[in-house]
Amino acid sequence: MSVSLIWHKDIEEVPEKIVMEALWLVGQDTIKEAMNNIPLDTGTLRRSGTVTVGALPDAKAVYAFAPFMSTKTAYEGMVLGPLKVVYVSYNTPYARRLHEDMSWKPRAWKYGRRKGKTIRIPKPAVGGPKWIERALPRAWSRLPQMIARARRKFERGDTKGGGRGK
Amino acid sequence: MTIIERLREAITDAGIDNVFMYRAPDIPECVTITPYMSSPLTDIPMSRESFQIAVRSDDCTAAKVTAWEALRAIESAEPGAEFHQTPTFLGLEDGLALFVFNLDVIASWDELTEER
Numbered sequence: 592m593s594v595s596l597i598w599h600k601d602i603e604e605v606p607e608k609i610v611m612e613a614l615w616l617v618g619q620d621t622i623k624e625a626m627n628n629i630p631l632d633t634g635t636l637r638r639s640g641t642v643t644v645g646a647l648p649d650a651k652a653v654y655a656f657a658p659f660m661s662t663k664t665a666y667e668g669m670v671l672g673p674l675k676v677v678y679v680s681y682n683t684p685y686a687r688r689l690h691e692d693m694s695w696k697p698r699a700w701k702y703g704r705r706k707g708k709t710i711r712i713p714k715p716a717v718g719g720p721k722w723i724e725r726a727l728p729r730a731w732s733r734l735p736q737m738i739a740r741a742r743r744k745f746e747r748g749d750t751k752g753g754g755r756g757k
Numbered sequence: 758m759t760i761i762e763r764l765r766e767a768i769t770d771a772g773i774d775n776v777f778m779y780r781a782p783d784i785p786e787c788v789t790i791t792p793y794m795s796s797p798l799t800d801i802p803m804s805r806e807s808f809q810i811a812v813r814s815d816d817c818t819a820a821k822v823t824a825w826e827a828l829r830a831i832e833s834a835e836p837g838a839e840f841h842q843t844p845t846f847l848g849l850e851d852g853l854a855l856f857v858f859n860l861d862v863i864a865s866w867d868e869l870t871e872e873r
Contacts, residue, residue: 691847691857693809720793725794
C-alpha cells in the first residue's frame with residue numbers, strides 16, 4: 592500500500608500552535624462548504640458536523656445535542672487527545688451510510704404540518720453522498736489565508752482558541 | 758484503456774465474477790466500481806480521480822472476503838493507488854451485506870481525455 596506524503600514548504604516555518612489553529616479554521620470552513628451538499632430531512636445530520644483536535648468526539652453525546660443545536664463549535668478550545676490532528680466528523684448513526692452510499696437519492700417530497708394542518712409541501716431534492724470529500728479541496732486551498740488569520744489572532748492576543756486550546 | 762476499465766480488469770483477473778462499472782444489475786452478488794470525484798492538482802497537469810468499490814452479497818463473510826480480494830488485486834495492479842480505508846461494512850441493503858472502500862488514482866490529462 593502506498594503512503595502519500597505532502598510537504599508544505601511554505602508553512603514549515605510557521606509555529607505549531609498557529610498551524611493547529613489554522614487547521615481548526617480549515618475544519619470549520621469544510622463544514623460550512625459542505626453544508627448545502629449534506630442530505631437534509633430534519634437537519635440533525637447537518638447540525639452534527641463537529642471539528643475536534645487530537646481525537647474524535649463522543650459521537651453519542653454530539654448526536655444527543657444535534658437535534659436541537661449546531662455542534663460545529665461545541666469543542667472550540669478543547670484538545671481531546673495527544674495527536675496533532677484535526678478531525679471533521681458527522682456524528683449520527685446513519686452518517687456513514689449516507690456519506691458512502693453512492694446509490695442514495697434524496698426524497699423529493701415531504702409531508703409537513705403548518706398551522707396545525709397537514710399539508711404536502713414541495714421539498715427540493717438536496718444533498719448527496721461524499722459531502723466531506725467534495726468540500727475538502729476547496730477548504731484546503733484556503734490554508735494560507737487561514738494561517739494568516741490564525742497569526743493575526745495570536746498577535747491580537749485573542750484568548751479564544753479553536754485548535755490550540757485555551 | 759480507461760482507468761475504470763483498468764480497475765475492472767484488475768479485479769476480474771483476480772478471479773472475481775460479476776464486476777460492473779458505474780451501476781450494477783439487480784443480482785445478489787456483485788462488485789460495482791463507481792467514479793465519483795476528480796480533483797485537479799494545482800501545480801502539474803494531472804488529476805486525482807476518486808473511485809468507490811462496492812461489494813454486495815447475501816453472505817456477509819463472502820462479501821468481506823471478496824472486498825479484501827478486490828483491494829489486494831487493485832493494490833498490486835495500481836501501485837500508485839491511494840486507499841482511503843480498508844473494506845468497511847455499510848450495513849444491509851435489502852438483506853444483502855454491503856462492503857465498500859474508496860481509492861484515488863493519479864491520472865495525467867492524456868488519460869483523462871481518453872476517459873471522457
